[in-house]
Amino acid sequence: MHERRNHPRLQKAAVVTVIVRSAPEATDLEGRIFPCRLQDVSLGGVKLWVDIPVPVGALVELEIVFGHSSEIYQHAGTVVWVWGGEGLTEWHNIGIRFNTLSSLQFSSWESVLSELFRKCDTD
Numbered sequence: 001m002h003e004r005r006n007h008p009r010l011q012k013a014a015v016v017t018v019i020v021r022s023a024p025e026a027t028d029l030e031g032r033i034f035p036c037r038l039q040d041v042s043l044g045g046v047k048l049w050v051d052i053p054v055p056v057g058a059l060v061e062l063e064i065v066f067g068h069s070s071e072i073y074q075h076a077g078t079v080v081w082v083w084g085g086e087g088l089t090e091w092h093n094i095g096i097r098f099n100t101l102s103s104l105q106f107s108s109w110e111s112v113l114s115e116l117f118r119k120c121d122t123d
Contacts, residue, residue: 014067018034021061043110060096073105
């Protein structure tokens with residue numbers, strides 16, 4: 001299987017809130033806000049466990065807060081894959097690719113991830 005990842009992944013605890021901005025395949029989800037579980041994170045995106053089936057192609061906003069910080073990292077992204085549960089009560093694994101980040105936002109995100117990777121290497 002060909003690996004398409006451009007950035008290393010980090011498994012880290014964080015509080016993540018998803019805001020569905022556009023979901024042409026599931027318009028009833030548009031405007032929904034819900035918490036989810038972070039599975040892994042990278043410079044370019046995240047893998048999340050969600051209990052709402054957000055379809056591929058949906059545009060979302062994410063608010064991410066790592067346990068060691070009070071800073072909220074906000075990202076816009078696109079759901080690029082979905083795997084998992086059947087129906088509305090199952091957990092789904094989704095991959096979100098971040099859309100373009102401003103240079104200031106990118107620098108801040110890169111810094112926090114670099115710090116988290118360093119901490120993981122020393123643990």
